[in-house]
Amino acid sequence: DVKVTQSSRYLVKRTGEKVFLECVQDMDHENMFWYRQDPGLGLRLIYFSYDVKMKEKGDIPEGYSVSREKKERFSLILESASTNQTSMYLCASSGQGNQPQHFGDGTRLSIL
Amino acid sequence: AQTVTQSQPEMSVQEAETVTLSCTYDTSESNYYLFWYKQPPSRQMILVIRQEAYKQQNATENRFSVNFQKAAKSFSLKISDSQLGDTAMYFCAFMRAGNEKLTFGTGTRLTIIP
Numbered sequence: 001d002v003k004v005t006q007s008s009r010y011l012v013k014r015t016g017e018k019v020f021l022e023c024v025q026d027m028d029h030e031n032m033f034w035y036r037q038d039p040g041l042g043l044r045l046i047y048f049s050y051d052v053k054m055k056e057k058g059d060i061p062e063g064y065s066v067s068r069e070k071k072e073r074f075s076l077i078l079e080s081a082s083t084n085q086t087s088m089y090l091c092a093s094s095g096q097g098n099q100p101q102h103f104g105d106g107t108r109l110s111i112l
Numbered sequence: 113a114q115t116v117t118q119s120q121p122e123m124s125v126q127e128a129e130t131v132t133l134s135c136t137y138d139t140s141e142s143n144y145y146l147f148w149y150k151q152p153p154s155r156q157m158i159l160v161i162r163q164e165a166y167k168q169q170n171a172t173e174n175r176f177s178v179n180f181q182k183a184a185k186s187f188s189l190k191i192s193d194s195q196l197g198d199t200a201m202y203f204c205a206f207m208r209a210g211n212e213k214l215t216f217g218t219g220t221r222l223t224i225i226p
Contacts, residue, residue, distance in 0.1 A: 031212045040121075042203060042218040050212065058213070090157065098145050098207055101214060103157035 002027050006091050006104035014112055019078040021107050023091030030096050032074035034058075034066065037088040037106070049074055081111045114139045114206050118217035125194055126225050132179075133189045133220045135204030143209035146180065146187045151201040151219075160202070163187065165209075191222075199224045 007022035025032065031050050035043040035058075045058030047066040055066050063085060067075045074093075078085055088108050092101040115138045125131040137146070148160040163171045163180050170178050175192045191198055204217040 033213075040218060043214075043216040045213060048213055088155075092157075094212060096212070098209060098212065100147060100159045100162055102159075103149075106155045 002102045004091055004093055004102050004104040006089075006107050008107050009105060010108050010110075012110045012112060013078075013081050015081060015083060017078075017081050019081050019109070019111075021076040021078075021089055021091075021109070023074045023076070023093075023104055024072050025074075025093040025102070026072065027093060027095070027102065028071065029093035029102075030071075031094045031101075032068065033092040033094075033101060034064075034074065034076045035090045035092065036060070037090055043090065046076065083111050085109065086111045114141070114208065114215045116204055116206050116215050116217035118202075118204055118220050120220045121218070122221045122223070124223040124225055127194060127196060129194055130190060130192050131194055131222065133191075133202050133204075133222065135187045135189070135217055137185050137187065137204075137206050139185070139206065139208070141208050145207040145209065146178075147205040147207065147214070148176070148178070148187075148189045149203045149205060149216075150198075151203065152197075152199070157203070161189065194224050196224050196226060198222065 003026045005024045034046040048056045049068040065077045090106045091104040094101040117136045144165045146163045151157045179188045201219045203219045205214040
């Protein structure tokens, strides 16, 4: 069965901290994605990776960076967390060829 | 750029009834894919149904079916014989052929009333 695992369900950090959100998939998928989900705004793409060490900016990349050193793992980094980055973060993966994306459980991140 | 619009922020329906969630999209592409995703209160987003734009036939998955109107750029989801487990946020999403990224609508919160 398809499995996308996010390292934390809930996370509380302070303004200015460097924050790492981790995502692992076990499906050998080429594509991995990070979204943030806010009420009334739906899901917005932060970053996308289509191969190891490859990344592409999504719609809202400002204040974020990503790392993909291994195919199964895709990390989202908040370089200096700010209160407006308080949100739900969802990771997803997919195979090539316009396949459906599979999602993790999400991380609810609060920046105080 | 593509946009996806879900005009119904919230809906509720009695158990066993049929409900239709609306979705419209805007694109200049001719080949693309459309999806409905469901996010129950437990939060994991799961795929409900997928439609390929070049296929005339509407996709169905058990009690879930779509009404795909390509000319009108409309992609509604019909849930028949609704069940309490259908209570969730439903998101419509668009994917251009050859591009792996999804563009999501803002979602419809559906509540099934016992």
